[in-house]
Amino acid sequence: MIVGIGTDIVRIARIKDALNRHGDRMAQRILTPAEQALLRDHSDPARFLAKRWAAKEAAAKALGTGIRGAVNFHCFEVQNDDLGKPELTCSAGAAERLANLGGASCWLTLSDEEEYAVAFVVLSA
Template sequence: MIKGIGIDIIELDRIEASLGKSDRLAARVLTASELGKYEELTNWRRRIEYLAGRFAAKEACAKALGTGIGKLSFRDIEVTNDEKGAPKLTVQGYDHYIYLLSISHSKEYAVAQVVICEKA
């Protein structure tokens, strides 16, 4: 049974402008594991897409849970990849749900959608 859905879209220019000033946004949004992968990226554009995609995924997840960012922090939500490379979510304190995540990028935007289902 579906418990919630959420979607978020963000302009890549906003992420780029923030990163141009400092890496504070990356440190605030990404978990330690995500930050490690982010720091391994040598292509500036790929760093922007990576951070924007995770930002959108975490916002979409918080919307789907009905909590918003506030009750949950960005670092309570982690985006990893399964064995085929598809993104997946884990959320501290909410492991009783199944999370379905899709992230996409265009030249100007990153978008993410999350569907939350009850475990059988």
């Protein structure tokens, strides 16, 4: 049973501008330590960060909270499995909200083109 869905689209240039202005502070605000390590090795940091931003915003929308209060960017982590499939993990306030909704699983898809990154999240029981 689906307990929540969310989507987000972001202009990669917007994230690139913010990354240029704020540098590591922006990455630290959005990314978990494990994601920050992946960012350092990525060939296109703005694209990487834009996809993580979109994923976390979409997940927060699926929870029905948005990014606020106990549900912050660090409550979500995006990693990739051995085949490259993105996997979303919820922790802290996001995990608590997911449980309150009766959810147990998070499904994430990411896509990007020249100008945009998009994420779609489904939360299921």
